Amino acid sequence: MDLHYEVLGQGKPIVMIHGGGADSRDWPYLAPLLAKHYKVITFDSRGCGQSPSQTEAANYIMDVLNLLNHLSIEKTVIIGHSIGGQIATEFALSYPQYLQELVLVAPALAGFVHSLDLLESFQAIQSAAPDVSKMTELVVNSPFCSVIKDSTHSKLMRVMTEHNIRKMFEWAAFGAVWPKPPAIERLHEISTRTLFIRGTRDHEDSVKIETHFRAVPNIQFVAVAGGDHMLNLTHPEELYMNIVTFLGEPNKQA
Template identity: 50%
Template sequence: MDLYYEVSGNGRPVVLLHSGGADLRDWMFVAPLLAKHYRVIVFDGRGAGKSPSPTEPANYVEDLLVLLDHLEINQATLIGHSLGGRIATDFTLEYPKRVSELVLIAPALSGFRHSQEFEDWMQKINEAAPDIDKIVELSLNAPLYRIIMSSPYRDLMAQMFRDHLKKTSEWGTFKSIWPEPPAIDRLEKIKIKTLFIIGEEELSDNRRVAECFRKVPDIRFIHIAGSDHMVTLTHPNELYSHITDFLDIN
């Protein structure tokens, strides 16, 4: 196992998957709360934090399988944020017996077609390369970061994103491998209990993703008022309450 991970607490295993442009610090406030009741595993995805950078197309789903096998975890609750939610969803579809519950926080979704507005925003960010300061400014000034960037955690968010951008300079490739067919075409096949959490301040694309997940047969939706895409950093206690309530019911 070459990925960096940390384990805390005891009990049912819960694996936390961080968002894109971040690392395990995405969970620095949520993980200690969950560790009061569960065995919590946080890790840096390939190309993030203290984990090695990809030298060939990354397969994040298989990385998660290797991690579970390494820790001898037969079945776990997966909690994925943004890109981490995409990984958790695809993993659940590929290895359903390895997942006991699924918690998704403003997840991305394989096969989802982004709006032209989103594509234009991403193009402006890409055109700013390699100016890290400009990339950070264009990225974090977006509406989905309005609340985090006016909070006491703005410096943490900016530093985490800067660290990620510096890390990508080490990547051998930006390509990745995902299961086929894409998850958007198979959501109705998710049979485990699923919790979907999203903040009120979000991109319209992320709200459209939420509507796609209504195909999941056993899913519960929760909106957290006064939060944006980085609800993990600004509202950890509310997340903790909703997640533990959900897990205790199962």
């Protein structure tokens, strides 16, 4: 296993998949809370954090599968944030036998077409290359970040974002391998019990994505008051309480 990972706590396993432009520092507050009752595995996706740079198009789903096999985990909860939620969703469709529960925090969704203002924001970030500082500021001030940009957590987001943008310039290859057809067409096939969490101040696309996820047969929805796309950093206690309530009493699940 060439990906960097860390294991905290004991009990029922939970694998946490971070968002885009981030790494395992996506979970500095939520992971320790969960580790009081569960075995929590955080890792840096390929090309991010302390994991090796991409040398070919990334297959994030196989990376998760290889991590589980490396750790001899036969059943797990997966928590995914943003594009980590997209990876988690695709994993649930491809390898449902590995999942106990699925928790999606402001997930992206393969096949979803974003609103024009977000597409323009993404384009502006790309066009600012190779000015890493400008790219970082554009990420932190994007429409996804209406709350965190003015919070005490913006420094952590800036440091993490800048690190991963710099690392991106070291990649030998870009892109990712995703299953076909895209998950947006197959959500009704998800058999895993699922929790969908978003912030009430996230971009409107999060609400549209939630509407698509209503096709999942066994799913619950939670809206965290005052959170934007980065509620994993700004509202970890609320996330923790909702996740633990969803998963059930930890001592009986371990």
